[in-house]
Amino acid sequence: GTLQEVFQQLYVPHFGPKLFGVKVFIALCRLCPLSIPGDVSGEVLVDIGSGPTLYQVLSACEVFNKVLLTDFLEVNRQELRRWLQDEGGCNMDWTPYLQHVCKLEGRRPSAWMEKAAKLRQAIADILPVDVHSPQPLAPDALPSGGADCLVSCFCLESVSPDLPAFTRALGHIGRLLRPSGHLLLIGALGESYYFGGPGVKIPVVPLNEGQVCDSLKESGFTLIRHFWSFSLEVLFKRNAKNPLTNFLSVVIF
Numbered sequence: 746g747t748l749q750e751v752f753q754q755l756y757v758p759h760f761g762p763k764l765f766g767v768k769v770f771i772a773l774c775r776l777c778p779l780s781i782p783g784d785v786s787g788e789v790l791v792d793i794g795s796g797p798t799l800y801q802v803l804s805a806c807e808v809f810n811k812v813l814l815t816d817f818l819e820v821n822r823q824e825l826r827r828w829l830q831d832e833g834g835c836n837m838d839w840t841p842y843l844q845h846v847c848k849l850e851g852r853r854p855s856a857w858m859e860k861a862a863k864l865r866q867a868i869a870d871i872l873p874v875d876v877h878s879p880q881p882l883a884p885d886a887l888p889s890g891g892a893d894c895l896v897s898c899f900c901l902e903s904v905s906p907d908l909p910a911f912t913r914a915l916g917h918i919g920r921l922l923r924p925s926g927h928l929l930l931i932g933a934l935g936e937s938y939y940f941g942g943p944g945v946k947i948p949v950v951p952l953n954e955g956q957v958c959d960s961l962k963e964s965g966f967t968l969i970r971h972f973w974s975f976s977l978e979v980l981f982k983r984n985a986k987n988p989l990t991n992f993l994s995v996v997i998f
């Protein structure tokens with residue numbers, strides 16, 4: 746089908762059609778004053794606020810040897826553990842996502858099982874995290890130098906009561922990164938709430954582009970590449986033509 750159809754097929758089971766109205770931002774940043782583009786690679790990648798989802802690390806496991814998943818809620822960590830242990834009982838079926846990501850990476854769709862195995866091998870741990878704490882992870886969770894890369898999707902704005910808290914949270918997660926490490930931050934703009942389940946309204950701090958930029962700067966990050974304010978449909982179409990790495994394009998899913 747069209748890219749749009751593929752996108753809907755894959756995205757709707759995860760977020761529901763409501764997200765199509767939401768503007769998102771994607772910011773690739775580096776923790777240093779220089780903005781020279783460089784490889785997003787290394788040994789350890791940490792996903793901050795994974796929720797119960799895996800879409801955001803399906804390509805990362807091809808680039809990083811160790812992937813750490815994190816969430817504040819035990820119920821979400823439990824769901825991730827169920828997938829990791831591969832003994833059934835998961836609420837989400839990641840097969841279509843794995844197949845789609847294989848296609849994006851130029852593999853045959855049937856390679857999805859190898860990718861699932863690779864990801865299971867790469868996931869080194871599933872840890873509690875609190876972005877409001879100056880030390881979001883347990884002190885011994887990371888190698889002494891810090892992580893090479895952080896990914897965080899739709900987390901900071903949805904757990905921060907206001908802009909100062911969002912900025913502080915960015916600063917806290919920045920401490921988990923090694924100097925010159927990368928942060929791939931994905932989030933919603935202008936969103937004031939979302940539904941976490943039927944009738945469960947979760948407040949979100951509504952952000953604009955300028956505020957995200959200022960918060961990143963204040964927290965020591967330099968923007969390298971970004972998409973601002975695209976609806977997911979437009980973002981998806983643009984991205985299909987954009988020579989960004991698979992790492993970035995896949996993470997959108």
Ligand SMILES: C[S@@+](CC[C@H](N)C(=O)[O-])C[C@H]1O[C@@H](n2cnc3c(N)ncnc32)[C@H](O)[C@@H]1O
Pocket residue numbers: 793794795796797798801816817818821874875876877897898899900903904
């Ligand atoms: C909107 S969900 C995003 C989940 C996932 N990254 C995704 O893209 O679907 C926000 C996540 O933040 C987690 N969270 C809540 N409070 C948090 C905190 N203080 N620190 C870190 N994560 C938190 C929630 O449990 C939830 O899984």
